[in-house]
Amino acid sequence: MRLLVLCILFVFASAGFSENLYVKSKSAKLRKHPRKKKTAAKAKRGDALEKVKKVRKWIRVKYKGKKLWVYKGKVSKKAPKSDKSLLTANYADNVATGNAVRGLSKVAIKFSSSQSVSEKHQKFMDYHQSFITTDKADFASQPTSRGVNLEKITSEMLDKFQEDGNIGAYADPGDEEFEEE
Amino acid sequence: MVILGPMLIREMKNLKKNKQFITITCAIAILFVVACESMKKNMDSALNSSLARKAGVDSTTARQASGAADVATGLAKAVTSAISQMSYEDERILGETVGVQLYATRDFGEPINNKELMLYMNTLVNVLAQNSSRPDIPYYVAVIDTDRKNAYAVPGGFIFITSGLILTLQNEAQLAVVLGHEIAHIAKRHTLNEMKNSKTLGGLVEAGGGALKASSFGSPSQFASFSGFIKDLSNNIFTHSLPKETELEADAEGIRYAYDTGYDPKAMLGVFDIISEKDSQVNGDHVTTAERREAFNQLMQEEKFQGDASGVMETGRLQQAKQWIQSGNAGW
Numbered sequence: 001m002r003l004l005v006l007c008i009l010f011v012f013a014s015a016g017f018s019e020n021l022y023v024k025s026k027s028a029k030l031r032k033h034p035r036k037k038k039t040a041a042k043a044k045r046g047d048a049l050e051k052v053k054k055v056r057k058w059i060r061v062k063y064k065g066k067k068l069w070v071y072k073g074k075v076s077k078k079a080p081k082s083d084k085s086l087l088t089a090n091y092a093d094n095v096a097t098g099n100a101v102r103g104l105s106k107v108a109i110k111f112s113s114s115q116s117v118s119e120k121h122q123k124f125m126d127y128h129q130s131f132i133t134t135d136k137a138d139f140a141s142q143p144t145s146r147g148v149n150l151e152k153i154t155s156e157m158l159d160k161f162q163e164d165g166n167i168g169a170y171a172d173p174g175d176e177e178f179e180e181e
Numbered sequence: 182m183v184i185l186g187p188m189l190i191r192e193m194k195n196l197k198k199n200k201q202f203i204t205i206t207c208a209i210a211i212l213f214v215v216a217c218e219s220m221k222k223n224m225d226s227a228l229n230s231s232l233a234r235k236a237g238v239d240s241t242t243a244r245q246a247s248g249a250a251d252v253a254t255g256l257a258k259a260v261t262s263a264i265s266q267m268s269y270e271d272e273r274i275l276g277e278t279v280g281v282q283l284y285a286t287r288d289f290g291e292p293i294n295n296k297e298l299m300l301y302m303n304t305l306v307n308v309l310a311q312n313s314s315r316p317d318i319p320y321y322v323a324v325i326d327t328d329r330k331n332a333y334a335v336p337g338g339f340i341f342i343t344s345g346l347i348l349t350l351q352n353e354a355q356l357a358v359v360l361g362h363e364i365a366h367i368a369k370r371h372t373l374n375e376m377k378n379s380k381t382l383g384g385l386v387e388a389g390g391g392a393l394k395a396s397s398f399g400s401p402s403q404f405a406s407f408s409g410f411i412k413d414l415s416n417n418i419f420t421h422s423l424p425k426e427t428e429l430e431a432d433a434e435g436i437r438y439a440y441d442t443g444y445d446p447k448a449m450l451g452v453f454d455i456i457s458e459k460d461s462q463v464n465g466d467h468v469t470t471a472e473r474r475e476a477f478n479q480l481m482q483e484e485k486f487q488g489d490a491s492g493v494m495e496t497g498r499l500q501q502a503k504q505w506i507q508s509g510n511a512g513w
Contacts, residue, residue: 025441026316045316056489073312073441083317085269107398108278111408117285120513124284124292125277128323128339131303151296153304158311161304165353165496168443 019051021061021075028074033180034058034173037163040068046080055176069178071169103144123148133158253378256387260377263386264370267393269318269337274395275411276337282415283333283341289419290327293344294511298324301502305353306340306360312441313361314434315368322360326510330456332359333418334366336373344506349455352495354439354448361435369434371427372418381410425468429476436480445492449477
């Protein structure tokens with residue numbers, strides 16, 4: 001019993017020193033100041049950030065020796081779980097070459113043939129997956145065999161969408177004073 | 182810290198001397214080994230369920246009933262395991278085949294052929310998904326030309342949302358929570374897990390030796406099971422609700438994704454007003470709007486939302502999307 005109490009005291013004493021947060025989004029762009037849109041550092045999903053303080057929707061953190069700001073929607077107290085479904089797949093290569101969505105898979109085509117699914121309905125599914133999120137410069141946007149053009153959505157376009165809508169990290173951070181290193 | 186350190190070390194030394202410590206450690210280790218063995222037996226039972234069924238022929242009725250229940254439970258566990266171990270590529274191929282079947286289903290509707298609308302919807306859904314619990318896979322969305330007010334999530338990242346629903350939404354934050362809800366169904370593999378007791382999925386897992394691999398779906402031994410499962414799953418997605426707990430989890434997750442992106446979580450209240458219970462599928466253990474509102478109020482008590490449950494409601498872009506929809510489908 002004495003040991004249990006001591007352990008609890010030990011945990012609380014340790015917790016008082018610092019609190020770690022983890023990047024739970026795909027990535028997090030850190031800024032020197034919430035009002036300055038330029039990225040000072042980019043942290044990967046799962047990276048630990050040491051919390052210094054929180055001001056409204058922005059959190060002051062220490063990352064790689066620097067004190068920077070991160071939008072609170074990008075982090076969580078718990079480290080995110082890795083996506084096991086991506087560990088065995090050659091997913092990155094497929095997306096880079098457009099193979100992941102270069103028309104329907106052989107299995108889907110065989111199914112369509114066996115169920116007499118028309119060419120038009122197969123084309124609908126080509127179209128459904130024709131907007132591909134990738135930053136690969138060599139992404140080849142040739143049409144599928146059913147004549148559907150492939151379009152690219154880059155990280156830059158995802159950021160611009162948020163900036164144009166004044167959403168999240170691009171919203172007015174408020175009147176509070178934010179420190180800058 | 183200076184005081185606690187030496188005290189802790191002294192206590193640990195005392196414990197090491199204590200025989201009880203060794204006894205308890207051994208007991209925990211034995212329990213762990215027994216639990217692992219039990220899990221292994223269940224898995225073996227599932228994978229050999231055909232043999233198990235044959236072996237049960239000579240048993241008593243009671244034993245047969247008990248054995249059948251064990252086999253069913255074992256198979257469900259094997260299916261759950263196969264789903265959790267399925268690769269993204271395999272899930273995507275399964276999902277796109279379900280998509281083909283949905284488009285071929287009578288009265289489902291056609292996707293609206295409009296590049297600007299597709300760019301807007303696919304950008305929004307992937308912005309939201311960056312903050313989901315499964316942010317590293319791509320998500321694809323198309324707008325289905327129909328008056329129905331509904332949205333559907335298909336494994337592998339495919340979302341279908343009807344023009345009837347988009348036209349009744351009032352702002353981009355409402356669209357964000359609706360899409361967030363569908364992303365959550367995919368991220369949490371809700372639709373696949375809901376099918377874990379289906380005969381066709383069980384058959385597919387059995388034929389695949391306990392795995393769900395697209396490389397084998399087209400093989401002679403698996404294709405019949407695969408085709409049966411695709412038809413069952415697409416029918417389930419189009420005509421059935423998911424269980425209440427699953428829908429409430431998707432609401433909560435979807436609201437979190439939208440809020441973390443910068444949208445106002447209160448937009449969900451507007452969605453509850455717009456989508457009546459009869460707009461959703463009526464088959465299954467249907468969640469009521471009152472239950473969804475109650476769960477929403479509880480969610481807002483989370484530390485995450487305390488003191489700052491605000492965000493963007495409108496950007497003006499939804500109105501533009503409505504105009505693209507109303508300008509008509511370019512056709513195929």
